[in-house]
Amino acid sequence: MPHPISFRFNSNQCIWTPSHKMLLRPHYFTLKPFNLFQTFSKNIFPKYKFTEIKRIGSLRFSSIMASSESTAVSTQNATPQPLQVAKRLEKFKTTIFTQMSSLAIKHGAINLGQGFPNFDGPEFVKEAAIQAIRDSKNQYARGYGVPDLNSAVAERFKKDSGLIIDPEKEVTVTSGCTEAIAATILGLINPGDEVILFAPFYDSYEATLSMAGAKIKGITLRPPNFSIPIDELKSAISKNTRAILMNTPHNPTGKMFTREELEAIASLCIENDILVFSDEVYDKLSFEMDHISIASLPGMYERTVTLNSLGKTFSLTGWKIGWAIAPPNITWGIRQAHSYLTFATSTPMQYAAAAALRAPDSYYEELKSDYVAKKKILVEGLKSVGFTVYPSSGTYFVVVDHTPFGLDNDIAFCEYLIKEVGVVAIPTSVFYLNPEEGKNLVRFTFCKDEGTLRSAVERMKEKLPKK
């Protein structure tokens, strides 16, 4: 049965060659597990029958399978089963951000909850996008990224980490870092694999991991320093551990992983052959210490996916330009998942992102100093109001202990804060596997203009009485 599928460009002769001939596939691929993708040359790979597919399919056992017995309908029974959404959605609900934002609008509250700026991105980046739209760059981009953006990502990564990477084989552009995370997880995690997370964590991690059928193990970071409990991490590792998903600088605490902590994580990963997915979207918002990419530690690049995006650094969170950096074989898995999640990423924004990433050092310095000033306003304000403010070295978030104000838990406090004071914060219990662990903490953001920050502080000073 002829089948065209993969062709690889032979740059010397401007012809294309079926990929099986060029053997560019990772070698395991010659196992040809799926009959759908037979090559046209019948002799080279054997046919797999439909039963083969089922056998491979059955290896994908998961808690999802186990719990789906209730949906099985007996073969004799002609009664139709009720329309059902997938079991994987049991963990999904409207996000806390949306709920809080609606409440905020209703009460006219100042929103220091949701993590996006109320000021706009730099003109030169917006101009570049406009130019791209006018230059008719409005059709599908190459699936894994416009070449110029892939190059710009590689250049920036070299400047930041010292690592030299191949933009064509080791960079994948996605619709925001959120999609990079989804593609990484779906491309690399099997049902039943264990993945370690550090709580509190950004809420898409848990949801996406459960979509992939992973078993999540959480290690809680505790105040005041939120340092990594290395012994706990060691004992959480088992032979089923496939990856650690980490985020530095860290949302919501603002903690930045130190070199010692990264080295300890690295040695555990190397020893146990574990992957690391490192979400580094706030890397340019690092104030109290330098950001270190774990991929740059010895022995780590080959097992790390470094995730980042344009949105936070350039205050263009709505553009949805992100990327994943990983060695070629791992990138391949990410690209496959990505191509079936969104197929391609917004074209004009990619051209603009390439321009953005080539911004001079002065842009980043100014970004930092602006944010340092904003942070000062918020932190001093929160302290004077009576919160216990935990040190935050990076991101544009701080977490505080709200218990001096006498409310039961973080959600009650946030509701009170919106309705009675007119300020929004995010209850952090949603960022924990066990919500109890977060009930004393709430997160504020300072990615707002200074006027907004001052007004919020004023409102809290006026209306938030310490008990």
Place this chain on the structure above:
Amino acid sequence: MEEKLSSVAKTLKPSPIQQLSFLAQRCNAINLAEGFPDFPAPPHIKEAAVSAINSDFNQYRHVQGICENVAVKMKEMYGLDVNPLTDIVICCGQSEAFAATMFAIIDEGDEVILFDPSYETYDTCIRLAGGVPVYVGLDPPLWTLDSDKLEKSFTVKTKALVLNSPHNPTGKVFTMDELEIIAGACKRRDVLVVTDEVYEHIIFDKERHVSLASLPEMQSRTIITSSLSKTFSVTGWRIGWAIAPPCIASAIRNIHIKITDSAPAPFQEAALTALRSPPDYFNSLRSDYESKRDYIFNLLQKVGFKVQFKPQGSVFVFAELPGSCSLSDIEFVEELIKQAGVVAVPGSGFFHTNSSSAEYVSGQYIRFAFCKSQDTLAAAALKISGLVDETGNLKLF
């Protein structure tokens, strides 16, 4: 590190259609392969995007106006009553709407019926969600639906059926009879339908696109996916949507938020302008594409392709190689690139082996896209016409 890939990822291969486009670019071949326009997007829509960027619509955003406009269009065109507050999810293109829908409704082992030939991506989205694709072959030469074949493909595990009309790659527009057969079968078996209607406005010969959801009792079990891309020639903007009954739409929305969180903000704004385009815009779109279809169809017929089926919609012609041609579809496409400098897509990539029609037809079809400027089509015609023998047929045949 290969063993670190997930088992589904290991079975995946890069898009053959994308691969051919890279090749065409590098060889400077005329690209009649990938289905995106090479002419500019409509100026009023581009300006709307530019204005959105300048007006600082650049942060995470959900533009509810899109839902309102889509609801208006659904009523106008298909008589559907859709609630813009609960039934519509804005996604990064129809691609993401479809992927999110699969994740929202498919559990491990659920079967999904598809019509062969079919767009390559559906299969993998289904498998990524743990589903099992089951193919029902449409019967050549006119790609008709055989209701017996359809009936036989349902099992107790069938959860959903995918319907793409107007159809990629054949250009078929499912007839009312066929839609009724599909609707009847799905209602009897209590199966969901996921439609891909991206070509809903690109339909010819005074045909009217009928959305399956508008048939009696179908709206409550149908998820419609569509986008701006093909209608407004902005395939690179990634603005699409899913329309479904509230509980399913809510599930799709929750998944979408975890996959990408939101669609690009400035283009959401521009979508408002696009969706409010006057009837003239849609009329010109149809008539322009109809003349392109005629042009390519006639060309292919003239040089000896067997084109018994004239596409009634979409931007593709699915042309059959004549019996005399000893080349397979892949070999033919390779030769066409080398000898005529024109790229098309070998049809076998759209057929799947567990469907009954695949055995004898899959190596015989070539898909040509005509969503290209008149200049491009003329240049392609010149090149192809230059490759004919004294009978006027392609030398390759």
